Amino acid sequence: MLDLDAEVLGAYVDEVTAWIAQQAGDRPVRRILDLGSGTGAGAFALLRRFPAASVTAVDADRAMLDRLTGRAHELGLQERVQPVVANLDEGWPAVGEADLVWASGSLHHLAEPVRVLESVRAALAPGGVLAVMELDGMPWFLPESADPAERALEARTQELQAQARAEHLPHMGADWRHLLEKAGFTVTDRVLNISVDAPLPPAGGKYAAAVFGRVAEQVGDRLTAEESHTLDRLLAALPQRNDLVIRTTRTALIGSVPHPAP
Ligand SMILES: C[S@@+](CC[C@H](N)C(=O)[O-])C[C@H]1O[C@@H](n2cnc3c(N)ncnc32)[C@H](O)[C@@H]1O
Structure with a gap:
């Protein structure tokens, strides 16, 4: 289902990664952390957008990460992808500092998203950004x-x-701007009305x-x-x-x- 979503709606993810690059400006993006990476739809789109970057892909589900790693090998990107099995509800994994943290469709799965967002803020390098994609259905x-x-x-x-x-999943469709602000972020957002005929x-x-x-x-x-x-x-x-x-x-x-x- 995640792979099909990525294949059909990939253009919208590319639109968001372009927006992130614009927001990052001249600041180099080298270390990316993908939270709840699934099979890697976001991770691979980000590696395309930021050619000097590598991604640490965090997910609680080992099977998702195995699939992501297999795809990384198929694409010749294995050197740029590091999978980490970790349940974010059980604590912050030892993943080091990041220039960009990406969380797509994953924050609504967490028991306490604000607590994890506070850890994200602490993990960001100075000037780094958090990018979130969320859905309500x-x-x-x-x-x-x-x-x-x-x-x-x-x-x-x-x-x-x-x-x-x-x-x-009580956090699905939450007011994410509010939750990010609660965790100490300054937020800018945009709504993508996706329409494929x-x-x-x-x-x-x-x-x-x-x-x-x-x-x-x-x-x-x-x-x-x-x-x-x-x-x-x-x-x-x-x-x-x-x-x-x-x-x-x-x-x-x-x-x-x-x-x-x-
Ligand atoms: C809807 S999928 C999104 C996957 C991917 N980011 C994408 O956009 O295709 C949500 C992912 O979050 C992961 N996830 C859910 N709860 C988690 C947790 N507590 N810790 C780490 N990963 C979690 C799931 O295993 C799943 O891969």
Whole structure:
């Protein structure tokens, strides 16, 4: 799912890394720390953007890091990537100073994001920046012209998933500007209204299938019989559809640490 997201929405990540480079100005970015790196979508985009940099990729899930390391070898980037297995809820890992800390889609997983953000602030080299990408839900895939029953189902599943997340991931959709400021950062942010029109590239259809498949797993038991039937029909027809779109919103934030008074 992460790899598909990266493949389909990679252009938006590149837009954010360009913004980071602009904010960094002349300041060299050599040491990057990727928190909750997953399979490395952000890490590889940052290595492309900052050719003199290497990335320390931190994740609690070893399988994610194994996949990231495998991809680094495929791309010939293994010398520039250091994986570190660490659960950020259990303390700050020994990762040294960083010029740039990147956290994409990971802060909302943490039990106490502000505590981790305070550690980020302490780990940043003077003049370094924190870049965060966050989301408040899964993408929408059905166009306005889709069958009304399917559109109603998509709206219903988004609502049920939001309810489920409120129980398990209470920080998803949080006011990240506020939380970064609470941890001592000066913040600038921008909202990315992501819109990819039909026909999607092949990875787009796979992404839609993965997202709707997860709906069935996560909230299938909360659907009515009629809604379940519509979902089954939708899932069966997805591979042949060429009218799917992607609509989603991501928030990007850059946090800097005010210089101490001379
Ligand atoms: C939604 S994924 C985002 C991955 C990647 N940053 C991206 O944008 O594709 C969230 C990642 O955070 C990791 N994660 C969640 N809780 C964590 C924790 N407490 N400590 C370290 N990593 C964590 C997960 O294992 C997962 O790889």
